[in-house]
Amino acid sequence: MKIKALTILTVLGFAAGCSSAPNDVLVGDMDPNSLASDQNTQHHMQDPNTGENGISDPNSVHAEQAQVGSAEVIARLHSCSKITYSSMGNILKNHGVNTGSTAQNSAGLLYKGGASALGVANYGGRVPEMIIPSTAALSKEFDIMVAASIEIQAAAKAGTLNMTACPGTPLIDTTGNFTKDGLSCLMGKPATADHLSIANDAILQATSQGLTKDQGQQIAIASILEAAHTCE
Amino acid sequence: MKGEEQMRHLRWLAATGLTVALTACGNGGSGTLLGGGNGDTTGSANGGSDPGSPAQGGTPQGDDGGNGADPNANSNPNIDQRQVNYGEALRTAALKLVGDLPTLADMKAVTDATSYGAQIDKYLADPRFVTRQLQWWRDTFKTGQPGMKTGNGLPSFDTAATFATEVVVNDRPYTDILTASTNTCPTLTAGTFTDASCTNGGPTSGVLTDPGLQSQYYANMAFRRVRFIQETFVCSKMPAEFSPTPQVMGSGAYTSPWPFASITGGTTAKINFQDTSAVICANCHTTMNHMAPLFGNFDMNGQYQTTIQVLVPSTGNPKATRADWLPAAENYAWRNGQQVADIPALGKAIAADPAVAQCIVTREWNYAMSRGDVVNDTATVPSIVTDSLVKDFTSNGMKVKRLLRNIFTADDFVKF
Numbered sequence: 001m002k003i004k005a006l007t008i009l010t011v012l013g014f015a016a017g018c019s020s021a022p023n024d025v026l027v028g029d030m031d032p033n034s035l036a037s038d039q040n041t042q043h044h045m046q047d048p049n050t051g052e053n054g055i056s057d058p059n060s061v062h063a064e065q066a067q068v069g070s071a072e073v074i075a076r077l078h079s080c081s082k083i084t085y086s087s088m089g090n091i092l093k094n095h096g097v098n099t100g101s102t103a104q105n106s107a108g109l110l111y112k113g114g115a116s117a118l119g120v121a122n123y124g125g126r127v128p129e130m131i132i133p134s135t136a137a138l139s140k141e142f143d144i145m146v147a148a149s150i151e152i153q154a155a156a157k158a159g160t161l162n163m164t165a166c167p168g169t170p171l172i173d174t175t176g177n178f179t180k181d182g183l184s185c186l187m188g189k190p191a192t193a194d195h196l197s198i199a200n201d202a203i204l205q206a207t208s209q210g211l212t213k214d215q216g217q218q219i220a221i222a223s224i225l226e227a228a229h230t231c232e
Numbered sequence: 233m234k235g236e237e238q239m240r241h242l243r244w245l246a247a248t249g250l251t252v253a254l255t256a257c258g259n260g261g262s263g264t265l266l267g268g269g270n271g272d273t274t275g276s277a278n279g280g281s282d283p284g285s286p287a288q289g290g291t292p293q294g295d296d297g298g299n300g301a302d303p304n305a306n307s308n309p310n311i312d313q314r315q316v317n318y319g320e321a322l323r324t325a326a327l328k329l330v331g332d333l334p335t336l337a338d339m340k341a342v343t344d345a346t347s348y349g350a351q352i353d354k355y356l357a358d359p360r361f362v363t364r365q366l367q368w369w370r371d372t373f374k375t376g377q378p379g380m381k382t383g384n385g386l387p388s389f390d391t392a393a394t395f396a397t398e399v400v401v402n403d404r405p406y407t408d409i410l411t412a413s414t415n416t417c418p419t420l421t422a423g424t425f426t427d428a429s430c431t432n433g434g435p436t437s438g439v440l441t442d443p444g445l446q447s448q449y450y451a452n453m454a455f456r457r458v459r460f461i462q463e464t465f466v467c468s469k470m471p472a473e474f475s476p477t478p479q480v481m482g483s484g485a486y487t488s489p490w491p492f493a494s495i496t497g498g499t500t501a502k503i504n505f506q507d508t509s510a511v512i513c514a515n516c517h518t519t520m521n522h523m524a525p526l527f528g529n530f531d532m533n534g535q536y537q538t539t540i541q542v543l544v545p546s547t548g549n550p551k552a553t554r555a556d557w558l559p560a561a562e563n564y565a566w567r568n569g570q571q572v573a574d575i576p577a578l579g580k581a582i583a584a585d586p587a588v589a590q591c592i593v594t595r596e597w598n599y600a601m602s603r604g605d606v607v608n609d610t611a612t613v614p615s616i617v618t619d620s621l622v623k624d625f626t627s628n629g630m631k632v633k634r635l636l637r638n639i640f641t642a643d644d645f646v647k648f
Contacts, residue, residue, distance in 0.1 A: 058610045061604075061609060061610045061611075062610070068310060069308045069310055069311070070308070071612060071613075071614050072614045072616055072617055073308045073310060073311055075597070075601070075603070075612075075613040075614060075617045076311060076601075076617060076644045077310055077311070077314075077601070077644075078324070078601050078602055078645075078648060079601060079602045079603045079604075080602055081602035081603070081604075083327065084327075084331065084367070086331055086367065087327055087331045087332060090331055090332040090333075091332070091333055094332065094333065121370065121371060121374075121376065121378070121379070122379065123370070123374065123375055123376045123377075123378065123379055123380055123389060123448075124379060124380055124381075126374040126375070126448065126449075127374065128370070128371035128372070128374050128605075129367075129371050131603075131604050131605060131609065132604050132609060165332070165333060165334070165335040165336065166335060166336035169336055181336055184336060184339055185333075185336055187323070187333075188323040188326065188327075188333030188334055188339075189319040189320050189322065189323040189334075189339065190319040190339050190340075228323075
């Protein structure tokens with residue numbers, strides 16, 4: 001009994017000793033070993049049907065973060081959140097993709113039909129839009145980017161591509177190679193010489209393996225989009 | 233022999249406790265329970281640079297540049313190897329602030345810290361920032377009109393997020409979200425706010441009395457409404473208060489600073505909040521029960537009635553009475569020792585809590601850095617990372633736009 005009491009008092013003593021810092025409360029009951037853990041304090045939020053959708057398991061989070069560094073290091077590093085559903089729509093539109101398309105396997109149809117997989121909010125269930133991408137969300141994003149690449153490449157080839165964020169900027173030049181500015185527009189950040197080289201090399205690799213140049217360009221566009229927008 | 237062994241255990245426990253205490257408090261006054269004592273301190277975490285240095289594109293972030301740590305103490309390669317990349321920073325900032333990628337012209341305009349900062353200012357003034365903020369507040373409140381039912385007396389579920397957006401966009405103090413006494417149910421049409429007061433009756437105190445929120449979080453004994461306040465504005469789950477002198481009790485430890493008998497209990501109570509047979513209910517409920525009755529009069533549609541509308545989860549599900557939460561002599565309170573008479577007073581007490589400023593800084597930091605939510609995803613941020621931001625926020629009128637600019641131009645943000 002004395003040991004139990006001393007354990008409680010020493011651990012609580014350290015918690016109290018630091019209690020003046022405003023964010024001490026952020027630790028709260030999130031530490032599985034805290035006296036305020038589920039073993040000591042009922043955690044109603046884990047009851048069924050109480051809106052625990054989308055809640056990360058604290059133990060899994062701690063285990064993953066421990067592989068990178070301390071909590072401070074983790075907090076100072078950019079992570080990778082899911083692009084919001086509306087932002088995804090904006091990106092597609094700005095790349096000239098028809099988000100209202102009803103054609104089978106079109107990027108627009110996949111986007112419209114993929115709202116749930118893409119983690120949109122369910123406010124009725126008190127669930128906000130997903131912040132961290134799920135495997136389903138990333139898979140859906142890949143599908144959409146692949147479909148979008150076909151549309152973007154076709155428009156670029158036809159000279160009708162209208163990337164609204166980059167008016168007048170060609171994605172592909174007259175020789176069939178990508179332009180640096182065009183790639184910048186696809187990614188939303190300045191393309192480097194390496195980006196350009198990799199994209200044009202994808203065309204060469206595709207044609208050397210029996211695919212058409214159009215298909216090579218599509219592969220390159222899809223790869224660039226996925227790399228830029230899906231944490232790949 | 234048995235006594236010696238027990239003494240060894242006691243000495244070990246005392247030494248362990250002391251070591252833990254010293255480790256936890258090892259960073260001066262910062263109390264970085266998560267980040268302290270492990271060598272991963274801030275100085276060289278930023279490559280030894282000052283996050284407020286204009287050369288780094290940063291905004292002045294306080295006396296110590298946001299660090300206050302030994303610059304030689306850090307050797308984490310994930311931190312040390314980062315490089316300033318304004319192009320990458322602009323992309324993620326644009327997505328977060330206006331929900332879209334930067335234009336080619338924007339990208340080409342950014343060449344250094346100054347031009348990057350100017351672009352952030354442009355985004356903060358962009359009409360699309362309003363739309364993005366609205367969505368951010370909907371997700372933060374877990375309440376919004378999209379997908380929700382209408383009619384049958386249901387309120388708008390968008391007024392709270394709209395009001396919070398208006399506070400941010402119009403550069404009003406963040407605490408107005410908790411304390412404003414009028415025009416807390418505005419509408420937003422084509423980027424223009426139209427002020428309006430809520431029509432659900434009762435007191436008005438920012439979003440605390442918003443009909444959409446009250447309806448969304450309607451539940452037994454108004455506890456879900458209290459949980460919403462705690463997790464949204466303090467960024468931690470219950471329990472919210474801890475005693476420096478916990479007591480061994482029942483099957484665990486009573487950790488709350490409140491007198492144990494300050495909440496309803498006993499065998500005749502509908503709900504025995506003093507029960508200790510399985511877990512210590514009072515650890516959370518001493519805090520919750522002193523607030524929840526204030527929200528008891530809002531019905532399931534968020535309308536304020538003259539009598540208590542929430543139910544007690546006991547036989548027959550009767551409507552709650554004040555005695556179901558508190559003994560007659562107990563007053564309402566935000567925290568132990570901070571009595572409040574009504575919801576507006578509660579709003580002021582919450583707004584004055586330092587944890588509330590820390591919370592919004594943490595949540596915005598996580599948003600900018602593409603991290604999960606501080607509550608839902610346990611994405612806590614040690615105070616050493618945000619201390620200077622909190623200081624700047626609280627000493628400059630609690631303007632969220634200023635906070636966002638500081639975050640999106642911070643050294644950590646522009647490095648990849």
